[in-house]
Amino acid sequence: MDKSDQITTRDHNQRLVLQALFNAKETSRAQLAVDLNLHKSTISSIYRDLDELQFIEDLGEGTTTETGGRKAKMIRFNRQYGYVISFDMGRHHLRMAVVRLSGEVMFQALDNVDGMSVAEVIVLMKGHIKNHKDRSHGTKEGLMGVAVGIHGVVDENKVVYSPFFDYADVDVVSELNQVTTVPVILENEANAAAVYIRDYHDYFSRDKYDSLIALNIHYGIGAGIIIKGQLYHGMQGRAGEVGRSIVKMSANGPIRVEDLYSEDAMLERLAILTGQQVINRDVFVNFAKQQSSVVTRLLDDWVIGIAQVTYNIIQTAAPQVIFIHSRFIAEMPELLGRVVLAYQKMNPTSESEILFANRSVYQATLLGGAAIVTRKVLDLNNLDLKFKH
Known part of the structure; x- marks a missing residue:
């Protein structure tokens, strides 16, 4: 084996050890050797390097072995190694979270950005970064990366299209790089939601899904797609734009799914039907709680519409599971059962x-x-990682 091959193998093994440490509640060098099928000397060498870089947290001695041998020193990934800042750049709100590399949220904030331009929202984002970038928050490395969830199409770390903000003359990454030198990664919000489900395993089933879709029904409608454990972007990042699917043509042009069933569309439809101002989701939900016949009919239509969207996605992609992300369902939980029932009538044999x-x-x-950013900074992009709440 020549020297370059040795380096490649060494790097590969080190990534496997870091992955195992990241995923373990606790482990030991001996257990790593068994789990990864690596020689103990290889594990010891990699352990020294990672420990010197402070990637390893010492948890103390474990229990005595069955044979009465020496207690092993228990270790895991250092959850105080560093943190990232993540933004969700929505139409009405800018959400922000400071998150440890291991996944735990340390701090959150919410800004109302209704009516603001992209430039004004970026000023808010810069302010959040400035407020945190020089603070370690108890970690060794401090801020290590920034993520921005975009409600639109992202390709090669640039916004290609968004129905909510005009990004034509704005380079979000360059703007944020004015206040920080850490990596800044843009991603479509539904794609980020799909990665969340995959990496945080936020579901009750014991099964591990490696083929899933996150159907995000918010201001618009989009789908994040995971195939064989990997995020699928499609050409120019345009995969999953299900909200732009055409339902029918009218004299004014195409009518799309999100023109009928997104949150904004439902608020607008209720306002037209009632002649009253429906300024936000809370007003809509209050109408529903009053059992208004207008809202009841509107929600009946929404249930059938979302069931049809779900049916079409399953017929196209055949995922193991679709996770519906909808604040309507969060606040009116009975809607989920109705969507599932409507879907089952359309496709009674679906698995x-x-x-x-x-x-x-x-x-x-x-x-x-x-x-996504954590994987980038740790160079663990394509490996299975288990993040913690």
Whole structure:
């Protein structure tokens, strides 16, 4: 084996050890050797290097072995190694979270950005970064990366299209690089939500899904797609734009799925039907709680529409599971059962599951973005990682 091959093998093994440390609640050098099928001397050498870099947290001695041998020193990935900042750049709100590399949220903030331009929202983002970048928050390395969830199409770390903000003359990465030198990664918000489900395993099933879709029904409608454990972007990052699917043509042009069933569309439809101003989701939900016949009919249509969207996605991609992310369902939980029932009538033999991860509705994009950046800074992009809440 020549020297370059030795270096490649060494780097590969080191990544495997770091992955195992990251995923373990606790482990030991001996256990790593067994789990990874590596020689103890290889593990010891890699351990010394990672320990010197402070990637390893010492948890103390484990229990005595069955044969009465020496207690092993228990270790895991150092959860105080560093942190990332993640943004969800929504139409009405800018969400922000400071997240340890291991996944735990340390701090969150929410800004109202209704009516703001991209430039004004970026000023807010810069302010958050400045406020945290020189603070370690108890970690060794401090800030190591920034993620931005975009409600639109992202390709090669640039915004290609968004129905909510005009990014034409704005380079988000360059703007944020004015206040930080750490990596800045942009990702479509539904894609980030899909990564969140994959990496945080936010579901009750014991099964591990490596083929899943996150259907995000918020201001627009988009789908994040995981195939064989990997995020699928499609050509120019345009995969998953299901909200732009055409339902029918009208004299004014195409009518798309998100023109009918996104949150914004539902608020607008209710306002037209009632002649009253429906300024936000809370007003819509209050109408529903009053059992208004207008809202009841509107929600009946929404249930059938979302069931049809789900049916079409499953017929196209055949995932193991679709996770529906909808704040309507979070606040009116009975809607999920109705969607599932409507879908089952359309496709009674389907084996694809339809689930709702309530815990992640408001955090999926934030935490998925944090996971994406963490993988980048640790050079663990294509390995299976288990992040913690």
